[in-house]
Amino acid sequence: MPELPEVQAHAERLTEQFRGAVLTRFVPFNFTALKTAVPAPQDAYGRPLDQVGRRGKYLLLQFDDLTFAVHLMQGGRLLVDPKQSAKPRNGQARFVFADGPALLLTEAGTERKAGVWCMRTEDVAAGGPPLDRMGPEALEFTADSLAAAFAADNMRLHGFLRDQHHIAGLGRMLANEVCHRAKLSPFAMTGKLGGEGAAAVVTAIQAAVDDGLAYERTRTDMSSSADRPGRVHGRVGEACPECGDTIRSVSYTGYTVAYCPTCQTGGKLLADNTTSKFLK
Numbered sequence: 001m002p003e004l005p006e007v008q009a010h011a012e013r014l015t016e017q018f019r020g021a022v023l024t025r026f027v028p029f030n031f032t033a034l035k036t037a038v039p040a041p042q043d044a045y046g047r048p049l050d051q052v053g054r055r056g057k058y059l060l061l062q063f064d065d066l067t068f069a070v071h072l073m074q075g076g077r078l079l080v081d082p083k084q085s086a087k088p089r090n091g092q093a094r095f096v097f098a099d100g101p102a103l104l105l106t107e108a109g110t111e112r113k114a115g116v117w118c119m120r121t122e123d124v125a126a127g128g129p130p131l132d133r134m135g136p137e138a139l140e141f142t143a144d145s146l147a148a149a150f151a152a153d154n155m156r157l158h159g160f161l162r163d164q165h166h167i168a169g170l171g172r173m174l175a176n177e178v179c180h181r182a183k184l185s186p187f188a189m190t191g192k193l194g195g196e197g198a199a200a201v202v203t204a205i206q207a208a209v210d211d212g213l214a215y216e217r218t219r220t221d222m223s224s225s226a227d228r229p230g231r232v233h234g235r236v237g238e239a240c241p242e243c244g245d246t247i248r249s250v251s252y253t254g255y256t257v258a259y260c261p262t263c264q265t266g267g268k269l270l271a272d273n274t275t276s277k278f279l280k
Contacts, residue, residue, distance in 0.1 A: 001074045002222060004138055004169030005212030007054050010078070010222045014052040014059070017080065018103065022048050023063055025096040028116075033093040033105065035115045035130070039066055043118075049097075053124075056134050056168035060124060061095070061103075067124050068095070069117040069131065076107040076114030077222060138169040138205050147198035154191030157184055157201070158257055170205070172255045173225060176233040177208040180242075185265045186250075186257045232258040 002010070026041035028034045034041070044063035053060040059078060061068040070078055081094060081104035088094070090106040093116055097103075107114040117130050124131065136145070149166060160166050161175040170178070179186045181204035184197060193201070215229055216222070226234065231241050236249040236258050245262035250270050261267050 001171050001225075002057060002072050003171040003174050003212070004054075004057070004209055005174075005216045006222050006228075007057055007059060007072075007169075009213060009216030009219070011052040011054045011059055012217070013220070014061075014078070014103070018049050018097070018100075019051060020048045021097040021100060022046060023095060024098050025094075026068075026116075027094040027096060029088075029091045029093060030112065032112045033115055035117045036119075039118050039120060041068070041118055044068070054169075055124065055131050056137070056164055057171070058131065062121055062124075065121045067119045067121045069119055069124070070105060071113075071115060071117075071130070072105075073107065073113040073115075074111070075109045076105060079104045079106060079221075134164050134168040135166045136168065138167050138174075139209060141167065141202055141205070143195060143199035143202050146202055147193070147195045150190035150193050150198055154189055156186065157188045157190055157193070158186035160190050161201075169209075173228060173230060173233045174205075174208055174212070176258045177230050178204040180204075180232045180258075180260060180263060181207055183263050185270070186259055187270060232260060234258070 023044050025045070044066040047063040050062045050064065053062060057071060059070040061070065072078065080101050081088070082101040084094070084102050088104055088106070090108050091104055092107050092114055093105040095103040105114060105116065119128055153160070153166065158175045158179060161170050161178055162172060178201060182200040184200065212228065232247050235247050236256065238247055240247055240260040240263060243260065243262045245260050247258055247260055248269060250257040250272050259265065259270065261269055
């Protein structure tokens with residue numbers, strides 16, 4: 001799933017290419033693509049695109065007082081669409097402009113969870129649906145504010161970092177990378193990390209996001225997970241770039257927690273199933 005660096009860099013590219021383009025139509029290709037009925041997409045017709053912003057993992061296409069919030073989910077992409085074919089492959093919805101190419105929301109697979117929400121722009125800043133259940137942006141945390149958030153909800157660090165209710169914009173890859181950079185076990189309990197642990201996590205978040213953005217801004221399209229450079233994510237079985245130990249993993253349905261035993265767990269291996277005793 002695209003995370004903060006991928007979504008932010010894509011928003012910047014789309015703003016550069018489409019700012020000022022006048023929307024003429026919004027075309028959903030199936031009934032699951034448009035998630036809201038009020039306000040209506042037609043309210044933005046005839047208006048130029050002001051910018052493409054981001055909140056968490058949402059792309060925000062702003063047309064004056066109406067904003068389209070687009071969530072790509074696992075297999076979605078918002079692509080420049082010069083051909084505008086009648087039946088685009090994996091097409092979910094299309095933004096058609098008066099001149100130039102369209103924007104096509106696609107989603108690979110069969111889940112069809114990617115979608116578009118129409119919002120009043122004033123509700124974006126106020127945190128209206130679907131943005132209302134999101135925590136602060138990942139880069140907004142200070143050591144003190146993250147320590148308070150950790151103390152308020154004692155859970156495994158990796159799960160906390162992935163939970164958009166707690167912290168917006170991070171996902172499975174960045175959770176792996178942040179834990180490694182902070183030299184903390186992914187199963188460390190947040191309630192025990194204190195101010196020192198929170199400070200290490202804040203520093204790690206900033207560094208991991210900065211590296212991700214630097215890479216994404218070299219591209220002309222959004223990367224796939226396999227393309228993204230990382231220290232531990234996608235490198236299970238390889239040598240840790242910090243200490244040379246073998247990168248290990250704990251596998252779950254749909255994702256993998258990657259870590260370095262030497263850097264993060266005092267040399268101990270984490271159990272690979274939920275019925276075993278985890279390292280805390």
